[in-house]
Amino acid sequence: MGQSTHPVDEVLPFGQMLAVGIQHVLVMYAGAIAVPLIISAALKLPKDQVAFLISSDLFACGIVTLIQCIGIWKFGIRLPVIMGVSFAPVGPMVAMANSGLGLPGIFGATMAAGVFGIIIAPFFGRLMRFFPAVVTGTIILTIGMTLFPVAINWAGGGHDSPNFGDPRNLLIATVVLLVILLINKYLKGFLANISVLLGMTVGFLIALPFGFVNFSGIGQAAWFAPVYPFAFGFPTFNIGAIASLCLVMVVVMVESLGMFLALGDLAKRPVTHDDASRGLRTDGLGTLIGGIFNTFPHSSFSQNIGLVGITGVRSRWVVAVSGVLLSSLGLLPKLSNIIASIPVVVLGGAGIAMFGMVAATGIKILSKVRYESKNNLLIVAISLGVGVIPLAAPTFFHQLPAWTGALTHSGITLSAITAILLNAFFNRTESVEEVERELAADIPMSLKTDQDDRPAPHA
Template identity: 70%
Template sequence: MLPPWQMFTVALQHVLVMYAGAIAVPLIIGAALKLPKDQIAFLISADLFAVGIATLIQSVGVWKFGIRLPVMMGVTFAAVGPMVAMANAGTGLPTILGAVMASGLFTVLVAPFFSRMLRFFPPVVTGTIITAIGITLLQVGINWAGGGRGVADFGAPRYLTVAFLVLVSIVLINRFFKGFWSNVSVLLGLIIGFAVALPAGMVNISGLSDAPWFAVVYPFAFGPPVFEIGPILSLCLVMLVVMVESTGMFLALGELTDRPVGETDLTRGLRTDGIGTLIGGIFNTFPHTSISQNVGLVGMTGVRSRWVVAVAGVILLALGLLPKLATIVASIPVAVLGGAGIAMFGMVAATGIKILGKVNFENRNNLLIVAISLGVSMIPLVAPTFFDQFPHWTAPLTHSGITLGALCAVLLNAVLNARPSTGEKTIEDAALEHWPASH
C-alpha cells in the first residue's frame, strides 16, 4: 500500500495508458450504428463506468470473482468486427447488448472448464504467447507514435518528435531517478509530451464546452435487451478468443509479480472477464477483457500492487460520471501515448523472452514450437488481408495474432512434446514445475 498521493499518481498513469483504447470501441460502434453525438458520448461514459466496476472486481476480488492481481479491464477489440457487422446488417443496439450479456454469462459458466487447460501452458508455450502479445502490441504503439492509424499525415515529423521526446524522457527518468519518481516515469513522460504538443496545436479539445460536468450512467438506457441466437453465438465465439488472450496476460502478470497463476486463480480471472461483460451489457457497453497494455506498465514501473489498479478503477468510475473531465483526458494526442507505448509493449515482449530463457532448447521440438508459433502470430500484422477469403465468423480468431500464436503454441506443444523421449519431460511435468507448490 503506497501513500495516498503516490497511489493516486501511479493509478492515474494506468488510466492514461489504457484510456485511448477504452473510448475507441464505443466510438466505432456508435458510428456504425449511426447514433447521434450525444448518444455516442453516453456510450463512452457508460464504458468508463462499467470498466471501473470490472477493474475493481478483478483487482480487489469479490467472492469467486477477481484474480487479485494488478489487472486493468477494458472493452475488447476482438468484438468490434462482429458488432460492426451486426450494425451494418441492421441489428439494433438492444440486440447487440443482449448478445453481450448472454456472452458474459456464457464466459462465467465456461471459465472453470477453460482454466483446466493450464496444464497445457508450460514455459515454452507461456513464453511464446507473452512474446507474441508484446510484438502485437508494439504495432499499436508504433501506429500511435506515427500520429494514429488512418491520419492523412501519418509519420509527420511533429508526431515522431513528440513520441521520441516521451520515450527519451522515460529512459532518462529511469536512469537518473529512483523510487517513486522512477515508478511514475511513464506519467511524467506523458506530461512532458503533452506540454510540448499543446503549443504545437496537436491537442484537440473539441466538444469540451458541450460536455456536461456530471451525468448519471443508468442501465438499459437504449431499451430492454433483445436476445437473438445469431448475435449471441457470434459473441460467445469472441469470448472464447478473449479467454485465450486473457490466459496469456494473467500468466505474464504472474511472472512480473512473482505470483505464479494456478488453476483457481485463472478461473477467478476468466470469470471476471465474463461478469465484466455481463455488467457491460447491463450498462450499455460491450464485451470486456483484461487490458494487455497495462501489463507492460507493471513491468516498466515495478509497482506490483493490485491496490494501485483498484484506485485506477475508482478514477474510471469518476470519469464515467464526469464527462467534461473525461473529454480533457481524451484530448491527449496519440503520438504522446506512442512514445510510452513502445517502451511498455516492448517490456511485455521482453518478459516473454525472459520466460523462454528457462526453456530447454536442446530439445529441438521447443525451437520448432517457438519458431512456428511466433511466425503464425505475425500473419495479421504483416498481411492483414491474409484471411479475407475465410468466412466472416472466423474473424475474431484469424484477425488476432495473439490468439493464432497461442493456439498454435498449445497444439504444437501437445503434438511434439506429448510423449517423453530420453531426458525430456511430459507436458504435465513441465506445467507442474511452473505452478506454485500449493497446486
C-alpha cells in the first residue's frame, strides 16, 4: 500500500486480518448471543428455536458489520465498527413477550424502529456541535466504567455462577491479562497485534484441565443450516410496541454517537457529522435487517473499541473479515458451538484490559479540557455521578413509570444526556467546524503511541 493510504483504509495481509478479525469476534460473541437467549427464556421457546434465533442473530450481525465497515451508498461509517444486537431494548421486548405479543410482533416493531432510525439519522449527525471534548470525554469514560462490571463478572465466572469467585477462575483471568501485558511490553509487530487472541488461547488451554470448557452440543450441531427471513411467520405491527422500540432507537443512537467519536479518536480519523449520519443510518438499517432475519435491534458494540486501542490495528477491512466470520458462524452451527465453548473467565481477563482502554481514552480526552472555571469540572462531575446510578443502584429508578426505562436503564445514556444539557447550560454552543477542529487537533488519538506511530505490519 502507498504511504498516502490511511491505516483505516489499509488492506493487511490476509493472515493478519484473519487473526485480528477472530479477536473481534471472540470479544463480542458472548454479548451478541445474550439478547436472543434472554428473549427466548421470556417466551419459553424450545431448544431448536433458540438455536435458530442465535444463528439468525450472528448472520445478521455479520451482514450489518460489513455494511458499516465497507460502506454502501449513504450507509456505513467506514471505520472498524463491529455491530451486534443492542441490550437497550431488552426490557421493552421482555415486556412484549410477557404480554403475549410473540416473536412476529417483536420483529414487526423492530422493523418499524429500524425505518424510524434511518429517517432520523441525519438529524443526529447534525448534533456534533453538542459534543465538545468535555462531553465526548465524559461519555467515553462512562462507557468504560459501564463495561468494567461486565469484565469483572466474566473474570469471576459469570453472573449468578455457582462457583463465582473460585480461585481457579481468578487464576485463569489473571493469566490471560498478564499474557496480554507481557506480549505488549516485549513483542512488536504482528504478535503484539494479536495479544488478546494469544492471551485467550493460553487461558483456554489452562481452563481445559480444570473442566471449565463445555463441549456439549457440538456433536449434535449441524455443519450447515440456512437462515431465511420471517421464519417465525409474517411480522405483525403493534402501535404500542412500535412506539416503545422507536424511543429505544433514539437511546441507541445517542450511545452509538459517543462510540463513533471514541473510535474515531483511536483510529486517528475524526468523525464528521456526515460520517456520524452514515453510521447512525446503518444502526437503523441493521435494525430493519434484524427484524427481517428473525432478530432484534442492532447497534455498534462498545466492547470492541478497546481492542482497536490494544492492538493498534485500525483497518476497517479487518472488522469486515469479522463480519464474514459472524455470518459464517450463523450458517455453520457446529463452528458457532465451538466458539461458545470458550469459558467466560477467559473473556474476563481480556475484558479488563480492553474496557480499561476505553475508560483511559476518556480520561486522556478530558485532560485536554480547560478547567480555569469550575463549570467544566461540574459538567464532568455531575455527568459521571448520574452515569454511575444504574451500576451502583440498579433499582434506583424502579418507582418511575415503565416508559422511562428506555432512558434510565443505561448509565451511558444518562451520562450523555446530562453532559450535553450541562454543557449547553454552562458553555456557549460551538459550531460543527469548531468541534471537528478540536477533535482533530486537541484530542489525543491513541493510548498506544508506540504501536500507532509505526506503520501497519506486513508479512
